[in-house]
Amino acid sequence: MDNPTINGCVEDWEGLSAEFQQLEVKHKQYIKKLEELQSIQNSCLKEISHQNYRMKQIKASLKKTKTIDSKKQFGKNLTVEDRENVHKLEKEMNDRSEQIRDLEQTLPRSNGFYLKIILGNVGVSLMNNQDKFRYKDEFEKFKLIVTAIGVVWSFINLTLVNYRAMDSAFMFLLVWYYCTLTIRESILKVNGSRIKGWWRAHHFISTVVSAILLIWPDTPIYHMFRKQFMVFNLYIGLLQYLQFRYQQGCLYRLKALGERHNMDITIEGFHSWMWKGLSFLLPFLYLGYLFQLYNAYVLYHLAHHELCTEWQVPVLSVSFLVLFLGNIITTSSVIPQKLTEKLVLKYHHYGKNNKCANNGKSSKEVLATDDNLTDFSIGQNTSPNVSPNTITDKKEK
Numbered sequence: 001m002d003n004p005t006i007n008g009c010v011e012d013w014e015g016l017s018a019e020f021q022q023l024e025v026k027h028k029q030y031i032k033k034l035e036e037l038q039s040i041q042n043s044c045l046k047e048i049s050h051q052n053y054r055m056k057q058i059k060a061s062l063k064k065t066k067t068i069d070s071k072k073q074f075g076k077n078l079t080v081e082d083r084e085n086v087h088k089l090e091k092e093m094n095d096r097s098e099q100i101r102d103l104e105q106t107l108p109r110s111n112g113f114y115l116k117i118i119l120g121n122v123g124v125s126l127m128n129n130q131d132k133f134r135y136k137d138e139f140e141k142f143k144l145i146v147t148a149i150g151v152v153w154s155f156i157n158l159t160l161v162n163y164r165a166m167d168s169a170f171m172f173l174l175v176w177y178y179c180t181l182t183i184r185e186s187i188l189k190v191n192g193s194r195i196k197g198w199w200r201a202h203h204f205i206s207t208v209v210s211a212i213l214l215i216w217p218d219t220p221i222y223h224m225f226r227k228q229f230m231v232f233n234l235y236i237g238l239l240q241y242l243q244f245r246y247q248q249g250c251l252y253r254l255k256a257l258g259e260r261h262n263m264d265i266t267i268e269g270f271h272s273w274m275w276k277g278l279s280f281l282l283p284f285l286y287l288g289y290l291f292q293l294y295n296a297y298v299l300y301h302l303a304h305h306e307l308c309t310e311w312q313v314p315v316l317s318v319s320f321l322v323l324f325l326g327n328i329i330t331t332s333s334v335i336p337q338k339l340t341e342k343l344v345l346k347y348h349h350y351g352k353n354n355k356c357a358n359n360g361k362s363s364k365e366v367l368a369t370d371d372n373l374t375d376f377s378i379g380q381n382t383s384p385n386v387s388p389n390t391i392t393d394k395k396e397k
Contacts, residue, residue, distance in 0.1 A: 105192040115186045124187045132191050139184050146177045151237035158230040164218040174210035178203050198330045209319045216312045221302050289328045296320035
C-alpha cells in the first residue's frame with residue numbers, strides 16, 4: 001500500500017496473526033514428528049545392537065564347533081550336511097552384516113574418539129542423503145582448492161622469494177589444511193565414508209610434520225633443507241592433483257555401476273579399484289615415496305652436521321621415514337592382491353564357460369558376461385552412458 005492507514009495496518013496484522021497461528025500448528029506437528037522420529041531411531045538402534053549381539057554369539061558357537069571338529073575332540077565329527085549348514089550360516093551372517101551396515105548409514109551414529117575430543121558429544125550425523133552428498137562434494141572442493149594454492153605457493157617460495165615469514169605462512173597453511181582434513185574425514189566417516197587405516201593416520205602424521213616445520217628456527221640447517229622441501233611440496237601437490245582428476249572419472253563410473261559407496265571419497269595412494277584406469281600412475285607414486293625417503297636421508301645427515309643444534313631435524317627425519325614406509329607398504333600390498341584377484345577371475349571365467357556350455361549357451365554369451373564381471377572388479381567401465389566427471393570413492397575389496 002502506497003499510503004497505508006491505521007485500519008489497513010490493523011487488517012494486515014490480523015491477517016498475519018492468522019497465518020502465524022497456522023505456523024504454530026505446523027510447528028507443533030513438526031515437533032511431534034521429530035519426537036516420533038527420534039523414538040523410531042532409538043528403537044532401530046536397539047534392534048541393530050540386538051542383531052549384532054546375537055550374531056556374535058552364533059559365530060562364537062560355530063567357531064567352537066569347527067574347532068572341536070578340526071581337532072576331532074570327544075570323537076565328534078561333523079557330517080557333510082553339518083559342514084554345509086555351517087558354511088551356509090557363515091555366508092548368510094556375512095550378508096546380514098553388510099545389510100546392517102547399510103541400515104546404519106541412515107541412523108545417527110556416535111562420534112569417534114577424535115571427534116569427541118574436538119567437538120564433544122555434538123551430533124554430526126547427516127540424516128539426509130542430499131546433505132551428505134553436499135558435504136562430501138564440499139570436502140572434495142576444499143582439498144582441490146588448497147592443493148592448488150599449495151602448488152602455487154611452493155613455486156613462489158622456490159623461485160621468487162626467500163623469506164622465512166613466507167615459509168612460515170606456508171607451513172601454517174599446511175598445519176591448518178591437514179588438521180581440518182582430519183576433522184572433516186572423521187565427520188565423513190561418521191556419515192558412512194569408508195576411508196580408514198593408514199590413509200587417515202597419514203594425515204595425522206602430516207599435521208605433526210607441518211607443525212614441526214612451522215616452529216623450526218631460521219638456521220643454516222633450515223636453509224640447507226628449504227629448497228629440497230619446496231621442490232618436494234611442488235611435486236607432491238602436482239601428483240595429488242593428477243591423482244584427483246583421474247580418480248574423479250574412475251570413481252564416478254564405479255558408483256554408476258554400484259561398485260562404490262556413495263559417501264566414499266578420493267584419497268592418496270594407489271588402491272585396488274584403480275588397477276586398470278590408474279596403474280600408469282604407479283611409477284610417479286613410487287617416485288614420490290622415494291622422495292620422502294630421500295628427505296629422511298638428507299635430514300639424517302643434517303642432524304649430524306656440526307652446525308645442527310635443533311631437535312626438529314632428527315624428529316623430521318624419523319617422521320619422513322615413517323611416511324615412506326607406511327605409503328610404500330600400503331600401496332605395494334595392492335599389487336599381489338590384484339594379481340590374485342585376476343587369477344581368481346580367470347578361473348571363474350573358465351568354470352563359467354564350461355557351465356554355460358552345458359546349459360546350451362554360446363561361448364560368446366559367456367565371454368560377454370565374464371568381461372563385465374572383470375570390468376566391475378577392477379574398476380573400469382567402457383559404457384558410453386557414464387560420464388567421468390563426478391567425485392566418489394570406495395572401500396577396497
